[in-house]
Each structure stands twice: as C-alpha cells, then as structure tokens.
Amino acid sequence: MQNETLTLNTHRLISGLIAQGVHQFVISPGSRSTPVALLIAERVQQQPALRLFVDVDERSAAFFALGMAKTQQVPVALVCTSGTAAAEYLPALAEARLLHIPLIVLTTDRPLELTNIGAPQAIDQTELYGKQVKQSQRLELQQPGTTNADFIAFQSQRSVLTAMALPRGPIQLNLPLRKPLLPDLGVTPPQIKTVTVPQATVALAxxxxxxxxxxxxxxxxxxxxxxxxxxxxxxxxxxxxxxxxxxxxxxxxxxxxxxxxxxxxxxxxxxxxxxxxxxxxxxxxxxxxxxxxxxxxxxxxxxxxxxxxxxxxxxxxxxxxxxxxxxxxxxxxxxxxxxxxxxxxxxxxxxxxxxxxxxxxxxKLTVPTELNEVTSVQVLDRLLPATSRLFISNSMPIRDVEDFYSGQAVRELYCNRGANGIDGVVSTAAGMATLGGANYLLIGDLALFHDMNGLMMLRRYQLPLTIVVINNNGGGIFSFLPQAAATDYFEDLFGTPQALDLAQVAALYQRSYQKVTTLVEFEQALQMQVQFIEVISQRADNLQLHRRLVSCLKQELSGDD
Amino acid sequence: MQNETLTLNTHRLISGLIAQGVHQFVISPGSRSTPVALLIAERVQQQPALRLFVDVDERSAAFFALGMAKTQQVPVALVCTSGTAAAEYLPALAEARLLHIPLIVLTTDRPLELTNIGAPQAIDQTELYGKQVKQSQRLELQQPGTTNADFIAFQSQRSVLTAMALPRGPIQLNLPLRKPLLPDLGVTPPQIKTVTVPQATVALAxxxxxxxxxxxxxxxxxxxxxxxxxxxxxxxxxxxxxxxxxxxxxxxxxxxxxxxxxxxxxxxxxxxxxxxxxxxxxxxxxxxxxxxxxxxxxxxxxxxxxxxxxxxxxxxxxxxxxxxxxxxxxxxxxxxxxxxxxxxxxxxxxxxxxxxxxxxxxxKLTVPTELNEVTSVQVLDRLLPATSRLFISNSMPIRDVEDFYSGQAVRELYCNRGANGIDGVVSTAAGMATLGGANYLLIGDLALFHDMNGLMMLRRYQLPLTIVVINNNGGGIFSFLPQAAATDYFEDLFGTPQALDLAQVAALYQRSYQKVTTLVEFEQALQMQVQFIEVISQRADNLQLHRRLVSCLKQELSGDD
Missing domain, CATH: 3.40.50.1220 (TPP-binding domain)
Structure with missing residues (x-):
C-alpha cells in the first residue's frame, strides 16, 4: 500500500460510523477531504445498504443531511474540506442542536503546521461550531500505531452514540490531514472491535x-x-x-x-x-x-x-x-x-x-372560495395522499398550517422548528424526499429564493418533491407585525420584493411548472403532479383575510365566560 | 415617545458607528432587528453620505459587506435578526478574520429569558463566531440610565476602532432585544461624546x-x-x-x-x-x-x-x-x-x-490562439480598461491569473485569499461593484452556482459588474490533483458536473448574456459590454494545455545551473 496508515485508519473511522448506524453520507467536493470521501464512496459501492449524496454547496448539504436525519430518525454523516466549507455548516447545525437531530460532521482540516500561519484554506477549525454542537473531537488518521488505530475505531463509534444519546444533537469530528491525501483503493477494511449498546429507556420510578x-x-x-x-x-x-x-x-x-x-x-x-x-x-x-x-x-x-x-x-x-x-x-x-x-x-x-x-x-371559519394563502392550506389538507409527507417552511406557511390544517388524512408534517429559520428549507425538504414516496413542500417565495441551491439536489438525484410556492413577492409575515406602521421604510427593509420569475427558476432546475390563480387550477395542478406550483398571493389581501377571520372569531367567542 | 430608551440608545449606537467611519450598512430583513434596521434606514435617508443595502440571504449579505470593506478599506456594518440568520455570517467572517477585513456585525438576539428555553428563533448567540471574530460584545439597548447610554455611545465607537486596529478584523456586537421592537421615528438623534483618534503608525526604531x-x-x-x-x-x-x-x-x-x-x-x-x-x-x-x-x-x-x-x-x-x-x-x-x-x-x-x-x-509561453482558460485570462489582461477592477474566484481562475496576467494596464485585482473558499465569490464581487466604474468577475461554473444568490444584489441595485464564467461543467482544479487517478469515483466526488444552463441563469437575473467559443467572440462580447459571458472549456483539454506549457518550460529551463 502507498498510504497504509491513512487508508486503514480512514476505513476504521468509516466502519465505526457504520457499526453504530450511520448508513447515509452527504459529501461536498474538496481536496483535503479526499481520503474520507473516496473510501466512503468505495464502501457505498460495496454495500447496497449505504447511500451517498454529493452536494456542491455545503450550506445546502448540511440542511439536506438534516432533512434525512430528522425524517428518518437516524444519524447522518457530513463530509467537507477545510476552511469556509466547514463554516457553511453552522446554520444547519444550530437547527440540529435545538431540535436534537443527530448529525455527524466530519470536517477535514489542515494539520497544525498549516493552521494560523498564512496557509491557504486554513481557518481555525477548533471549536468552530461553539455551542451549536454537543461535542467536538479531533482524530489523527495519519498517526501510526495500534493504540491510535483502536482509538479511531472506538471514538468514531462513540461519537455516533454521543450524538444519539438523549438529548440528541450534532457532533463534530475534526480530521487534520497532511499530503499525500490519496488513499489506497481496493483494500479490505480492517476488522474493528464493535461496541454493542442495547436500547435503554428511562422510566419513572x-x-x-x-x-x-x-x-x-x-x-x-x-x-x-x-x-x-x-x-x-x-x-x-x-x-x-x-x-x-x-x-x-x-x-x-x-x-x-x-x-x-x-x-x-x-x-x-x-x-x-x-x-x-x-x-x-x-x-x-x-x-x-x-x-x-x-x-x-x-x-x-x-x-x-x-x-x-x-x-x-x-x-x-x-x-x-x-x-x-x-x-x-x-x-x-x-x-x-x-x-x-x-x-x-x-x-x-x-x-x-x-x-x-x-x-x-x-x-365560523367560512373562508372565501377563492385561492389564497389560507385556502391553499385547506386544499393541501384535503388532497394530499395519505402517508405522504409535507414539509412546511417557517414564517407564514407554518402559521397558516397551524391554523387551517386539520389532518384529513394521516400524513407526516415536518418543519425546521428548532431555530425557525427561513434558510435551508428547500434542502431540508430535499433530504426528506430521499425517502421516496409522495413528498410536498409548502414555501414562500423569500424562503425559496434563500435556498434555491437545494433545487439542484432534486434535479441531480431525481428526488420526488412537489413544491408549492406561495408567491406574495416578499416577506408576507411582516405585514402582520407593528413594523408595517413604518410605511416609509417598510417595502425596502421588510417587504423586500425579489420579483423572482418562478417559471424561470423551475426551468433552470428542470421542474414541470404551473402558475395557478384559482382553487380549481391549484387542485388540478396537484392532481396532475406538477412539480413546481406557483400560487399567487397579495400581501395586503392576505393580511385582510387573516384579520377578518380573527375578528369574526373574536366577535363570536368573546362573550363566553 | 413610545419607546424612548430603545430609540435613543439605538441612535447612540448608530451615531457611534458613524462617528468612527462606518458609512455603509448591509441589512437582512427580520423582526428582531427592527429598531436597528429602521433607525439606520432613517439616518441614511437624512445623511446622503451614508449607504444602505438590503440582502435577503445573510450569507450573501456578509460576503457583500466583505466586498465593500476589502475594496474600500473601510469598516462596513452588517445587521441581521436572531437565530440561524446570524449563523449564516460565519463563512464571510472566517474570510474577513484571515484577510484582516473590518466588518462590524450587529446580531440582534432574543433576551436572556428567551434563550436556551425553547423559544422560537433563539440559538445561543454568545461566542457564536468563536475565533472567527476579533471580539464579541453585548450591548443592552433597552437598559435605561445615563451610564448605559454613555456606555453604548462609547462602546460602539470602540468596536469600530477595535476592528480597525492592526491587525484588522471583524467584530460582533450582540444586541438582545425585548418586544416592543418598534422604535420611534422622526426623533432627533441625541448628541454623543465622540472619541478622536489621530492616525498612528508603527515605525522601526x-x-x-x-x-x-x-x-x-x-x-x-x-x-x-x-x-x-x-x-x-x-x-x-x-x-x-x-x-x-x-x-x-x-x-x-x-x-x-x-x-x-x-x-x-x-x-x-x-x-x-x-x-x-x-x-x-x-x-x-x-x-x-x-x-x-x-x-x-x-x-x-x-x-x-x-x-x-x-x-x-x-x-x-x-x-x-x-x-x-x-x-x-x-x-x-x-x-x-x-x-x-x-x-x-x-x-x-x-x-x-x-x-x-x-x-x-x-x-516560451506560446499559447494556442484558440479560446481556452489560459487565453481567457490573456484577453482580460489585454482588453480590460485601465482603472477597472477585476475580482477573481478561487480555485482555477486565480491560479491562471497568477500565471498569465501581466498587468497590461493598471487595474485593481481582488480575490478572497484569506480562506480561499469558492463560496461567496459573486456576492463579494457585487460588494466591490458598489464603487461604480468598470468591474469584472472571473469565475468558474461551480463557484458561480455556489453563490448565485449574489446575482440578486446586482439586479436589485443595478451594480455594474461584467461576469465572465469559465464553464467547464464542474471542478476543473481536481483534474490537476492526484485524485484524478481515482477514475471510478472522480466525476461523482470531484468533477461534480452541475449541467447549469447559464443562459437561463442570466435571464433569471436579467443580465445580458452571450456564450463565446472563440477569442474573437470573447473580445467582442467584452467590448459590447455583455454583462454575463460564458466561456466554454473542457476540463480534460484544460489539463493537457497546462501540462504542455509546464512541460515545455521544464525542458527549456531545467538545464540551467
């Protein structure tokens, strides 16, 4: 072997992760991560139970992995190169930390002698994620010796178990690597001593x-x-x-x-x-x-x-x-x-x-029969197939679902309700769609714009996800907040219309597209399985619609003692 | 006044920043940041020397501010809401830290009683950026009293001076805020005691x-x-x-x-x-x-x-x-x-x-007369106007510029050479283009894809930036590395072709577009000021081109003692 210590220790790392239940990997391209990426790819080719996804945008990759882990309730591993690539994971890790999602983040790094000394693509990756991960550890894959080999096999398993221990959460393994980085391919992975952890539960006395x-x-x-x-x-x-x-x-x-x-x-x-x-x-x-x-x-x-x-x-x-x-x-x-x-x-x-x-x-919830942000939710409630999954964006969509979704069929609903960001929503939903079956995303135009890169994963892996975009050309939620009174600055600071041509977005990512303006059109588009459905809404109308509903309810219910 | 303490203290904060040279602000929309965003917008309207940009994607916003600060050598302030929004800044801050760029990051936050206790959009923002900022401080804008008011005026100035002190770098001001968040508009900012800092230099004894x-x-x-x-x-x-x-x-x-x-x-x-x-x-x-x-x-x-x-x-x-x-x-x-x-x-x-x-x-540098990645750089060298600016992406473009750009006119060249990431390149170049004049960006298709959201800033603010995309459909640099030997996995892990239709990308962001395949076409497109020029390249051809050149040089120069 040309690069024996690195090759065998990387195998031990990967075997340790797999032994404790990591069967899915999301890798972003880079040079420093070469040994880890290549040996994972080789292992995936050999073991059909394993899956590998490649995402060029690390921010998107982390949310994609989050989507897989949160919908499957399993640990998922991320791999990236050194530098800002690793920093790109932070938003998804903040979400994973709060919602207790087990992500195993393998950040490859420059070795000590290339850190804080003007070397390229080398940021200080120690404690990079601070309080947004449960634990951060370093593994030295190029250090020879059986003690280190055993440590890597043990510690990689332990990191998954730590991520899965309640409360669950993301953990980082930082992997400093020196050149040469190319591992030997075709090497049989060395046996590792696996740790067995029977399920334990906490009961009241x-x-x-x-x-x-x-x-x-x-x-x-x-x-x-x-x-x-x-x-x-x-x-x-x-x-x-x-x-x-x-x-x-x-x-x-x-x-x-x-x-x-x-x-x-x-x-x-x-x-x-x-x-x-x-x-x-x-x-x-x-x-x-x-x-x-x-x-x-x-x-x-x-x-x-x-x-x-x-x-x-x-x-x-x-x-x-x-x-x-x-x-x-x-x-x-x-x-x-x-x-x-x-x-x-x-x-x-x-x-x-x-x-x-x-x-x-x-x-009392008599909603007009025209298409709007409320009736869109009601249509989804009525028409989405049983056992389908619906991912909901933060901001207005989740609030409307909370108010107008009654569960007319048994489905799984998901949302990033740890940190409630509007970032990474498309990628998280794409991660969900790796489960196959019927998957839907309800999202506003701003959140869609924020994470358009996530659409590339849908296209690349042909993932089944129908996207319903409520296009009110901006941040609809702000119309409900006191900020709306600051009329001189409102559109520029809060409304923030992007005037995004969604037909062009759909074309760029090769999704079938339809703009709908009536309930009937919306229902038909869903039934025809259009992949990208644009629902037009006006922010001012939407505000009035919600105000009328609540005002009507207040009138009805305020008299009761 | 409805919200006097918050209004006056936020004014003091803003006045302190302006007094020490922060004249440009990049804001991302959100609710928690309302008082800071609104009072900045009001100040900008009153003082023509100030500039405000709004960017929906916080990752892009941070790189945009970085582009302004690095090309103007001045401090630039960022403002965002709480949660993952703040986490999105990390990649640009890592770059700013290494290249000593003074960014003033104003992260608004939930108050203590809404932190780590299951409240929405509240991640732990203390030490969020760890070692990627020079300093992190907290200001309590809603705390009454003259001592706190004076402290805010003093500390906001101090934070800019800290960012500008050599070695320069980004600093964070974390601003926990309780509702009500709406400040009073139309209030005359209170006078603050400004600190005067004559320029000092370090000389050898x-x-x-x-x-x-x-x-x-x-x-x-x-x-x-x-x-x-x-x-x-x-x-x-x-x-x-x-x-x-x-x-x-x-x-x-x-x-x-x-x-x-x-x-x-x-x-x-x-x-x-x-x-x-x-x-x-x-x-x-x-x-x-x-x-x-x-x-x-x-x-x-x-x-x-x-x-x-x-x-x-x-x-x-x-x-x-x-x-x-x-x-x-x-x-x-x-x-x-x-x-x-x-x-x-x-x-x-x-x-x-x-x-x-x-x-x-x-x-010995006889390069073929066809259009390729090398001759593209030579054309830019020959044709770009004097005093224009050229932003260069990391990965292959900066290497080719290093080798084939000889400075046929005096121009300013820039690149994110702190952490050398391929992320945020479009946004950083857009930040550069806020200077006006003639601006160019040389970038590969992967880096362009990574930061397509940056194109929105060009469109929204009509910024003058000509983009030359070297489209080799993937990560061209990897063909030069030992990883290329792992042929079974190369395209999937390293080549990563995205098959992005650049004509559609240009249309989405309303940029005039031309695909060029010959030197003459490229030169004409530059002269016609096409905004988005696609140069087609093949990764395999490009590798051979570079290998031939170096091999020829080796032959010529190896004999010398």
Missing part, C-alpha cells in the same frame, strides 16, 4: 408513577402535543386521551390531527381570546413534544397556575412559558403505556366541552 | 533602520509582494525596487504587475524548476503583503536559508514556509520611505539577470 396517576385521577386533564418527529408514542398518547376522555391539543407538527380526541384549532381560539371559558379550564396540563407553533397558546400557558407536567427525556425544561411545574424526564412511550394501564376511564364532560367549542369555532 | 540598511547594502535583495488591497505603499515599493535595482516578484493580487522592475511570471518558473539558477539566487529576501498565491514560490521559500524579512504590522509571522528570520512589524509605507531615503543605488546586475530570465520564460 414506580412510586412516582403511582403518585402521578393519583394526581390525575378525577381531574380535568388537558394534553398538549407539540411538534414531534418520532412516531413511537403517538398511538399510545391517542389511546390514553381516548380512554381518559382527556382533550388533546395537537400542534400541526405533532402529526396527530384528524385522529381520536384531538383538538386542532386551538391557536385560533387563543388568537380570539386570551383566557379560556370556565368549562374548558383544566386542573392539570401535560405537555409532550417540543415548543408548540402556537405563540398564543404559549402566552396563555404563561398565565396558568395549575400543575404542568413536561414529558420527555429530551425536553430539559425548555419551556419558555415557564409554566412547567413537574418534569417527567422519562421515555414518552413507556410512561404513556404505564399510565394507560393504571388510569381508569374518566368523566367525559370536559372533553365534550372542548369538542363542542372546537366545533363551534370551526363553523 | 532609528537604530534598527540603520542596521537594516547596513544589512541590505551590497546584497542581492529579492523583494516579494504578496496580495495587498491597500494601495498606500505601492508607489514607494516600486521606487525602492527601481532605485536599488532589486527585482520585485509581484503576486497578481499585489496590484503591481506591469510596472517598474516587476517580475510577473515567477510561479511558472518555480513550476518548471524547484531551485533557482545561481544568477538569480538572493542574499536577502523581503516579503510584503499576505501569503502569495504561488504555492511553488512558498515551497521554494521553505528551502531558503538566507535572511527573510517579513514586513507589516498585520502579518504576525503568518508565513507557512517558516522562512521568516526577521519580522519588521512596522507600517510599510513609513519603512519603505525611510529605506528609500537612506539606501544608495545598488548594482544592477542581479535585476538584469532576473529580467533576462523572465523574458526568456515569456518567449
């Missing part, structure tokens, strides 16, 4: 569970399900809600709407009034999942003095309403199954009150 | 200068001018070189080629042979500017044992050849003027030797 069940008995319990990508406990949560007749306020991203005793339109309720009628007021609140999309719900929670249980080992008291009084840092599925077993059926009145109220609110 | 002059007397002195954006000392360096008959090896980015005793084609010389003929060997080397583009020059330097003086207060021994033996941490212009005064004229033989050799090398 039996006495704590008994105490909890006692505290819930006979109470008006309100369940709140926040965004949740993990499907493990959904059915049990629904079963508990139904058995105990406890209303379940389900965030659009909880992926529970349309099922069981779920209440969907609570955000509109809390927009219309800041307190609940007495008949809906709970004695106890139990929260699952991450921070709900509904800001009015969080504001309402801030005022509550009843016991609030925050459930889940990942949650770490991340409750900006500060309403939490009890933390149940246990595995959700285990806790729910135990509660389901011990809790007897409860009085159904409280649930009935909620359901009647939700029904009343629903009847 | 008189004894050290005398000693230096003595050591240079009668020696064969080789001057090396690396990349330099500051024009302050160019004329004096040329004058010294001419008076003392010291050959001056000028990097393409030193902006000295074509003038005085400058040797341009030394990179090709060091590609052809690893040692110098005895007649060219120096007794002393003096280096100016940052790391030269020429890697073969740096490799040659590694082997030298003669005294090497590294000049400049920004350089900090950043010499990866480790050839430096003396650091002259003084102001270049001051040092050169003093040397020019004290040094008598020297023997002209050494310079003549270099000039003869360079001339001989030049005659």
């Amino acid at each position: 039996p006495t704590a569970l008994t105490e909890l069940a006692g505290q819930l008995q006979g109470k008006r319990v309100l369940l709140i399900a926040g965004p949740e990508e993990d499907s493990a406990y959904r059915a049990t949560l629904l079963a508990l809600s139904q058995k105990c007749h406890w209303p379940l306020l389900a965030d659009s991203l909880a992926n529970l709407r349309g099922r069981g005793a779920v209440i969907s339109n609570f955000d509109l309720l809390f927009q219309a009034r800041t307190t609940l009628p007495a008949a809906l007021q709970p004695d106890v609140i139990i929260r699952f999942g991450s921070t709900p999309v509904s800001a009015p719900l969080m504001t309402w929670l801030e005022q509550q003095t009843v016991p609030l249980y925050l459930v889940g080992a990942q949650r770490q008291m991340a409750d900006y309403s500060r309403a939490t009084t009890h933390v149940l840092a246990a595995d959700e599925q285990l806790l729910l199954a135990e509660l389901l077993a011990v809790m007897p059926a409860q009085d159904a009145t409280y649930l009935a009150n909620w359901q009647q109220y939700a029904q009343r609110l629903q009847t | 008189p004894t050290a200068l005398t000693e230096l002059a003595g050591q240079l007397q009668g020696k064969r002195v080789l001057l090396i001018a690396g990349p330099e954006e500051d024009s302050a000392y160019r004329a004096t360096l040329l004058a010294l070189s001419q008076k003392c008959h010291w050959p001056l090896l000028a990097d393409s980015l030193a902006n000295l080629r074509g003038r005085g005793a400058v040797i341009s084609n030394f990179d090709l010389l060091f590609q052809a042979r690893t040692t110098l003929p005895a007649a060219l060997q120096p007794d002393v080397i003096i280096r100016f500017g940052s790391t030269p583009v020429s890697a073969p020059l740096m490799t040659w330097l590694e082997q030298q044992t003669v005294p090497l003086y590294l000049v400049g207060a920004q350089r900090q021994m950043a010499d990866y050849s480790r050839a430096t033996t003396h650091v002259l941490a003084a102001d270049e212009q001051l040092l050169l003027a003093e040397l020019l005064a004290v040094m008598p004229a020297q023997d002209a033989t050494y310079l003549a030797n270099w000039q003869q050799y360079a001339q001989r090398l030049q005659t």
Whole structure:
C-alpha cells in the first residue's frame, strides 16, 4: 500500500460510523477531504445498504443531511474540506442542536503546521461550531500505531452514540490531514472491535408513577402535543386521551390531527381570546413534544397556575412559558403505556366541552372560495395522499398550517422548528424526499429564493418533491407585525420584493411548472403532479383575510365566560 | 415617545458607528432587528453620505459587506435578526478574520429569558463566531440610565476602532432585544461624546533602520509582494525596487504587475524548476503583503536559508514556509520611505539577470490562439480598461491569473485569499461593484452556482459588474490533483458536473448574456459590454494545455545551473 496508515485508519473511522448506524453520507467536493470521501464512496459501492449524496454547496448539504436525519430518525454523516466549507455548516447545525437531530460532521482540516500561519484554506477549525454542537473531537488518521488505530475505531463509534444519546444533537469530528491525501483503493477494511449498546429507556420510578396517576385521577386533564418527529408514542398518547376522555391539543407538527380526541384549532381560539371559558379550564396540563407553533397558546400557558407536567427525556425544561411545574424526564412511550394501564376511564364532560367549542369555532371559519394563502392550506389538507409527507417552511406557511390544517388524512408534517429559520428549507425538504414516496413542500417565495441551491439536489438525484410556492413577492409575515406602521421604510427593509420569475427558476432546475390563480387550477395542478406550483398571493389581501377571520372569531367567542 | 430608551440608545449606537467611519450598512430583513434596521434606514435617508443595502440571504449579505470593506478599506456594518440568520455570517467572517477585513456585525438576539428555553428563533448567540471574530460584545439597548447610554455611545465607537486596529478584523456586537421592537421615528438623534483618534503608525526604531540598511547594502535583495488591497505603499515599493535595482516578484493580487522592475511570471518558473539558477539566487529576501498565491514560490521559500524579512504590522509571522528570520512589524509605507531615503543605488546586475530570465520564460509561453482558460485570462489582461477592477474566484481562475496576467494596464485585482473558499465569490464581487466604474468577475461554473444568490444584489441595485464564467461543467482544479487517478469515483466526488444552463441563469437575473467559443467572440462580447459571458472549456483539454506549457518550460529551463 502507498498510504497504509491513512487508508486503514480512514476505513476504521468509516466502519465505526457504520457499526453504530450511520448508513447515509452527504459529501461536498474538496481536496483535503479526499481520503474520507473516496473510501466512503468505495464502501457505498460495496454495500447496497449505504447511500451517498454529493452536494456542491455545503450550506445546502448540511440542511439536506438534516432533512434525512430528522425524517428518518437516524444519524447522518457530513463530509467537507477545510476552511469556509466547514463554516457553511453552522446554520444547519444550530437547527440540529435545538431540535436534537443527530448529525455527524466530519470536517477535514489542515494539520497544525498549516493552521494560523498564512496557509491557504486554513481557518481555525477548533471549536468552530461553539455551542451549536454537543461535542467536538479531533482524530489523527495519519498517526501510526495500534493504540491510535483502536482509538479511531472506538471514538468514531462513540461519537455516533454521543450524538444519539438523549438529548440528541450534532457532533463534530475534526480530521487534520497532511499530503499525500490519496488513499489506497481496493483494500479490505480492517476488522474493528464493535461496541454493542442495547436500547435503554428511562422510566419513572414506580412510586412516582403511582403518585402521578393519583394526581390525575378525577381531574380535568388537558394534553398538549407539540411538534414531534418520532412516531413511537403517538398511538399510545391517542389511546390514553381516548380512554381518559382527556382533550388533546395537537400542534400541526405533532402529526396527530384528524385522529381520536384531538383538538386542532386551538391557536385560533387563543388568537380570539386570551383566557379560556370556565368549562374548558383544566386542573392539570401535560405537555409532550417540543415548543408548540402556537405563540398564543404559549402566552396563555404563561398565565396558568395549575400543575404542568413536561414529558420527555429530551425536553430539559425548555419551556419558555415557564409554566412547567413537574418534569417527567422519562421515555414518552413507556410512561404513556404505564399510565394507560393504571388510569381508569374518566368523566367525559370536559372533553365534550372542548369538542363542542372546537366545533363551534370551526363553523365560523367560512373562508372565501377563492385561492389564497389560507385556502391553499385547506386544499393541501384535503388532497394530499395519505402517508405522504409535507414539509412546511417557517414564517407564514407554518402559521397558516397551524391554523387551517386539520389532518384529513394521516400524513407526516415536518418543519425546521428548532431555530425557525427561513434558510435551508428547500434542502431540508430535499433530504426528506430521499425517502421516496409522495413528498410536498409548502414555501414562500423569500424562503425559496434563500435556498434555491437545494433545487439542484432534486434535479441531480431525481428526488420526488412537489413544491408549492406561495408567491406574495416578499416577506408576507411582516405585514402582520407593528413594523408595517413604518410605511416609509417598510417595502425596502421588510417587504423586500425579489420579483423572482418562478417559471424561470423551475426551468433552470428542470421542474414541470404551473402558475395557478384559482382553487380549481391549484387542485388540478396537484392532481396532475406538477412539480413546481406557483400560487399567487397579495400581501395586503392576505393580511385582510387573516384579520377578518380573527375578528369574526373574536366577535363570536368573546362573550363566553 | 413610545419607546424612548430603545430609540435613543439605538441612535447612540448608530451615531457611534458613524462617528468612527462606518458609512455603509448591509441589512437582512427580520423582526428582531427592527429598531436597528429602521433607525439606520432613517439616518441614511437624512445623511446622503451614508449607504444602505438590503440582502435577503445573510450569507450573501456578509460576503457583500466583505466586498465593500476589502475594496474600500473601510469598516462596513452588517445587521441581521436572531437565530440561524446570524449563523449564516460565519463563512464571510472566517474570510474577513484571515484577510484582516473590518466588518462590524450587529446580531440582534432574543433576551436572556428567551434563550436556551425553547423559544422560537433563539440559538445561543454568545461566542457564536468563536475565533472567527476579533471580539464579541453585548450591548443592552433597552437598559435605561445615563451610564448605559454613555456606555453604548462609547462602546460602539470602540468596536469600530477595535476592528480597525492592526491587525484588522471583524467584530460582533450582540444586541438582545425585548418586544416592543418598534422604535420611534422622526426623533432627533441625541448628541454623543465622540472619541478622536489621530492616525498612528508603527515605525522601526532609528537604530534598527540603520542596521537594516547596513544589512541590505551590497546584497542581492529579492523583494516579494504578496496580495495587498491597500494601495498606500505601492508607489514607494516600486521606487525602492527601481532605485536599488532589486527585482520585485509581484503576486497578481499585489496590484503591481506591469510596472517598474516587476517580475510577473515567477510561479511558472518555480513550476518548471524547484531551485533557482545561481544568477538569480538572493542574499536577502523581503516579503510584503499576505501569503502569495504561488504555492511553488512558498515551497521554494521553505528551502531558503538566507535572511527573510517579513514586513507589516498585520502579518504576525503568518508565513507557512517558516522562512521568516526577521519580522519588521512596522507600517510599510513609513519603512519603505525611510529605506528609500537612506539606501544608495545598488548594482544592477542581479535585476538584469532576473529580467533576462523572465523574458526568456515569456518567449516560451506560446499559447494556442484558440479560446481556452489560459487565453481567457490573456484577453482580460489585454482588453480590460485601465482603472477597472477585476475580482477573481478561487480555485482555477486565480491560479491562471497568477500565471498569465501581466498587468497590461493598471487595474485593481481582488480575490478572497484569506480562506480561499469558492463560496461567496459573486456576492463579494457585487460588494466591490458598489464603487461604480468598470468591474469584472472571473469565475468558474461551480463557484458561480455556489453563490448565485449574489446575482440578486446586482439586479436589485443595478451594480455594474461584467461576469465572465469559465464553464467547464464542474471542478476543473481536481483534474490537476492526484485524485484524478481515482477514475471510478472522480466525476461523482470531484468533477461534480452541475449541467447549469447559464443562459437561463442570466435571464433569471436579467443580465445580458452571450456564450463565446472563440477569442474573437470573447473580445467582442467584452467590448459590447455583455454583462454575463460564458466561456466554454473542457476540463480534460484544460489539463493537457497546462501540462504542455509546464512541460515545455521544464525542458527549456531545467538545464540551467
């Protein structure tokens, strides 16, 4: 072998990652990363269970990997060259850190003697990601000796396990490399000693569970399900809600709407009034999942003095309403199954009150029959196939989905609700689409522009993703905020119209395209499986539409005590 | 006033920045940044000397500001909202840190009570940029009291002075803000106490200068001018070189080629042979500017044992050849003027030797008369107007410019040679084009793809920039590296063809476009001021072209002692 130590140690690194469940790699081209990239490519060719994607734009690559990891609940590895390439990962890592997504970031680096000394493409990569990763480590792939070889095999496995340990999160392995960088191809990877980690779960102590069940008995319990990508406990949560007749306020991203005793339109309720009628007021609140999309719900929670249980080992008291009084840092599925077993059926009145109220609110939601930002969501709700996936952009789309999506079929909804950025949305959705099947993206024109490079991954890998762009030529959300009063500066600073010709964008990335202006056209375009659908909206009209709806709800609901 | 403390303190912040020379602002839209953005916009409207640009993509915005700061040698301020928006700045900051560009980054943030507690759009922004900024500070714009008001006025000025102090670099001001965020408009900014900082320079002690002059007397002195954006000392360096008959090896980015005793084609010389003929060997080397583009020059330097003086207060021994033996941490212009005064004229033989050799090398550079990556550079060299600016992408373009650009007119050449990334190139060039006049960008198709969003700034602000895209459909540089031997994986991992239709890209951003395939067509397109010129190249042909040239030079020059 020409480059034996590097070749074998890189194999050990890769084998360690694979052994602990990394089966997908997203690589951006570069020179310093050559040994890692080439030996991963070779391994992927040999092992059909592995997948490799190449993305020229590292920012896009990181969001693409994020999309894979968050929708598949598995660790995904990223590989890049040294310098600003590595810096490009930061936005996606900030998102992964907050939403607990396990990304394994392999940044290749210049060796010490080429760092901070004027050498090209060498930034200081130690602690490059600061607090945006769980852990950062260095591996010396060119250091000879069995101790180092064993360390690499051990540490690469450990890094995946660290990323997967609750709360999950991204980790960095920084790999300084000297020339020559070309590894030997066709070498059988050396055996590594693998670490076996049987699944472990955290359960409440039996006495704590008994105490909890006692505290819930006979109470008006309100369940709140926040965004949740993990499907493990959904059915049990629904079963508990139904058995105990406890209303379940389900965030659009909880992926529970349309099922069981779920209440969907609570955000509109809390927009219309800041307190609940007495008949809906709970004695106890139990929260699952991450921070709900509904800001009015969080504001309402801030005022509550009843016991609030925050459930889940990942949650770490991340409750900006500060309403939490009890933390149940246990595995959700285990806790729910135990509660389901011990809790007897409860009085159904409280649930009935909620359901009647939700029904009343629903009847007031008479939306015009023309195509707009609200009815677009309703069309998607009605027409998207069951088991399809819908990725939703931050800013206006997720708010409209939260208010107007009722889950008319069981689908998976996703959104980057860690840091709530409008960056990387297309790439994250493209990462989701690597799962195959029917995939949709609902996005505004500004977020689409921000991450147009993500469209290249769709084209390159022929990924199935239908994109619905709400084109209101700018930042629609700002019209809802006090900033709209600063009329002299509004369009320039907040509206920021880009006048992007979406037909040309679609052509550039070879997506079939249609602009739709009526509900019928929109429905037909979806049914015809047009890949890129442009829905025209006017920001001013959209503001009025939303104001009318909330005003109507306020009128209807404000009188109740 | 509705929001008095916030309004007045934000004015103090802005006044402090302006007082110390920040006259240009690049803002990305967002809600948290509202008070800063609105009051900057108001100030810009009132003071014609100030300029404001709005860029939706924060990554692009940061490179755009970098382009302004590096070409104007002034501090430029960036403003963004909280969350991943702030993370998007990192690649440009890494570049600014290494090339000593003064960027003032105003990141708005959530207040403490919304950080790390599950609140939306709130990442941990403390130390977000780690070692990629010189300094990171927090200002509390909503804290009442005169002490805080004075502190904000003082600290904002201090942050600019810190960024401008040698070695220059980016600094972060993190601004946590609570709602309500809307400032009062139409308020007269409060007076602030400004700090006056007369210019100071670092000079060698008189004894050290005398000693230096003595050591240079009668020696064969080789001057090396690396990349330099500051024009302050160019004329004096040329004058010294001419008076003392010291050959001056000028990097393409030193902006000295074509003038005085400058040797341009030394990179090709060091590609052809690893040692110098005895007649060219120096007794002393003096280096100016940052790391030269020429890697073969740096490799040659590694082997030298003669005294090497590294000049400049920004350089900090950043010499990866480790050839430096003396650091002259003084102001270049001051040092050169003093040397020019004290040094008598020297023997002209050494310079003549270099000039003869360079001339001989030049005659061997018979390049075919067809359009290719080499002749493209030669055409630009011949045709671009005097006093125009040429921004050059990293990877192949800067290498070809280094080898084939001889400075047939006096122009300013720029490149992101801090971290040498291919990201942000279009945006940086767009920032350069805010200067007006005639501006050009030479870029490959991959770098263009990476930063296509930068084209939006050209369109939005009608910036004068002619873009020449060398389209070899992928990463041309990799064909020159050992990776090319890994043929099974090469195209997928390194070649990475994107098959981008550049005519469509030009149409999307409303640039006039022409594809050229001959030298005549290219020359005509330049003369017709086509905004977006596509030069078709084949990676394999380009490799052969370069190999033939170097092989021919090797044959010619290898025999010399």
